[in-house]
Amino acid sequence: MLGASLKGKSVIVTGASKGIGKGIARVFVEHGAKVLVVGRDLASAEATAKEFVAQGGTASAFSADVSQLADMEKMAKAAAERHGGIDVLCANAGIFPQVTIENMSPEVWDEVQDVNLKGTFLSVKACIPYLKKSSAGRIVITSSITGPITGFPGWTHYGATKAGQLGFMRTACMELAKFGITVNAVLPGNILSDGLKAMGEEYMKGMAAAVPLGKLGEVEDIGYAALFLASREAGYITGQTIIVDGGQILPESPDALAQM
Template structure:
């Protein structure tokens, strides 16, 4: 329905998991794709995956988005290598577990710095290139956890994901005159490397709680991001798209067939 073959996209936190799923969807559409990660360990493998998927060009950049200076360096390098930017998929995030009684100042500060600060800093750094594009798109990876649901041990994570949506709405208003849209996807439980490590019994239990009867895939999230990044979605801004197989719908476990 829509063509992304001329798009230049940057996916932060794009070396694995949901981020790599997003980047791979764009690669399969023939886009030029840049991915960032805090370390270099997974970037080489990610580049090979994206090249095999058909990306028009692949760029990898290692660095930390948690400070404005770090984000400016990482995003600036990616834009220079791509030769511009049309889409920022601000996906980078962390989700360490910490119960409220045990959570330290450092636990809270780290999650907010990466998940909220990193999002804001990445958008700030990308703004000149997105404005120059004439069709700039920002798509944030939030979560159902925080904006819609909660889970013990992730109160700081949930707070950060809800904060991203508050940022999204005001940023959408500020950037609309520049024809830049700002939206978010809210994944439910998605089968990534981290979730797979929880064991098959856990995965089966989570799948039973989802009306569609299965966990999501990184590609499911990628397709939603690709839609919001398309020209056809140019009149959609300030909205959060839940991609969860109906996970948030049941009133009780008995409502899931």
């Protein structure tokens, strides 16, 4: 059964107190993993961890800023002390404030790079010493279709980080292969999360209409893709991406969808 190999494994999920990160964390908890719920706001992370525990899972909360190496080192140490090591890192934390290039300040650009791209690097760096001790170390990065494949006005900074994550992944997987650690990425399309809901009802309707499956994805859809990449069954897969978008990137034009 897929996911059975994750039972008892120590898993870190950054940006896990809400949205896609919470969906990822929930799927791992439901499959018996011990999950460290990481978020900048401790109260939110604790509420999420308590929710998982109340449902019979094993989870604890940790407050950290992924853009700070000291925080990531403390996070890794906490996961190892609480859950007996680190087997899986889901580098999920990310932000996406929408602003056009013309109106974007260098400070906003830097903030998005620091959280999304630098945060991926620092979380991976901090966890490597522990992942090397695991019998099957796994790193799963939450990238996006935006940047690597598609574009959307107002998200040049976000798209740059998401494409950058894949460049990072392709060399990281080579460096870490000798330790038996795999590095892969999930590329979500439009997922029904807190961030997407903030874009408004009309935006969500428009996005759903652009998806061949006719609906937005659920956060757990990303969780199951991450679960597979972290599983024993995916042990010979590294440096690869899984697109989870309901077919959104496939139509050549709106007319293609109208023919369905």
